[in-house]
Amino acid sequence: MSEIRIVIADDEAPARKRLRELLGDIEQACVVGEAKNGQEALNLAEQTQADVVLLDIRMPGMDGIEAALHLQKLNPPPAIIFTTAYDAYAVRAFDMNALDYLLKPIRLERLQTAIDKAKKLNAAQLDALKPLQNKRSHFSVTERGRVLLVPLEEVIYLRAELKYITLRTHEREYLLDDSLTSIEQEFGEHFVRLHRNCLVAQRSIMGYERRQEPDGETHYVALLRELPEAIVVSRRQQHVLKELLKG
Numbered sequence: 593m594s595e596i597r598i599v600i601a602d603d604e605a606p607a608r609k610r611l612r613e614l615l616g617d618i619e620q621a622c623v624v625g626e627a628k629n630g631q632e633a634l635n636l637a638e639q640t641q642a643d644v645v646l647l648d649i650r651m652p653g654m655d656g657i658e659a660a661l662h663l664q665k666l667n668p669p670p671a672i673i674f675t676t677a678y679d680a681y682a683v684r685a686f687d688m689n690a691l692d693y694l695l696k697p698i699r700l701e702r703l704q705t706a707i708d709k710a711k712k713l714n715a716a717q718l719d720a721l722k723p724l725q726n727k728r729s730h731f732s733v734t735e736r737g738r739v740l741l742v743p744l745e746e747v748i749y750l751r752a753e754l755k756y757i758t759l760r761t762h763e764r765e766y767l768l769d770d771s772l773t774s775i776e777q778e779f780g781e782h783f784v785r786l787h788r789n790c791l792v793a794q795r796s797i798m799g800y801e802r803r804q805e806p807d808g809e810t811h812y813v814a815l816l817r818e819l820p821e822a823i824v825v826s827r828r829q830q831h832v833l834k835e836l837l838k839g
Contacts, residue, residue, distance in 0.1 A: 600646050628651070674693040784836055800813060
């Protein structure tokens with residue numbers, strides 16, 4: 593059997609050490625990296641072209657559930673095996689959706705079986721993970737064959753354009769394959785919709801003003817802290833902006 597490249601992700605060093613020792617007894621297993629959080633796991637999986645990632649569910653920063661969602665954007669994505677101390681809610685979700693998982697303390701025989709049948713996640717399984725996930729901390733963008741992570745707090749606005757969303761930070765723009773509606777539902781306390789095609793980070797809005805176009809038409813625009821450009825505000829959303837700034 594060919595070598596299986598494995599990344600271990602767990603915030604506890606003893607847990608990583610035990611997994612590495614157990615994997616040392618599995619002939620085809622080769623540990624190519626260890627991570628303390630989901631972001632490190634994603635970076636290592638991409639760098640090493642890992643076949644399998646052993647992901648602890650609860651880790652500080654980016655947890656295992658969010659990491660699993662971002663890992664699926666790698667080409668090809670690795671197989672995922674979750675590891676967890678007993679969590680009745682998570683275990684029930686895993687069992688119902690045929691997700692591979694290992695309960696701690698992990699036994700060699702069970703680990704061997706999981707490695708042998710490790711598989712990539714499908715769309716239905718990804719959806720099943722969302723109730724287990726803490727609030728996402730990053731957006732993931734595929735660019736030139738790589739997966740880039742954009743921290744939520746760096747996003748100034750998101751604008752729908754044709755089939756994609758333009759995600760704007762202070763430094764640059766990214767193209768995101770997502771929908772404004774789903775982003776608004778997930779991060780409603782972070783962004784405000786100023787137009788049907790634009791969500792703006794509340795912290796980035798410093799004020800608004802009324803502007804007149806050359807054709808004589810007037811409209812309100814939101815002024816941004818980090819960028820010189822302004823965001824047009826639809827008539828329907830003017831009261832939302834005023835209430836936000838009043839608060």
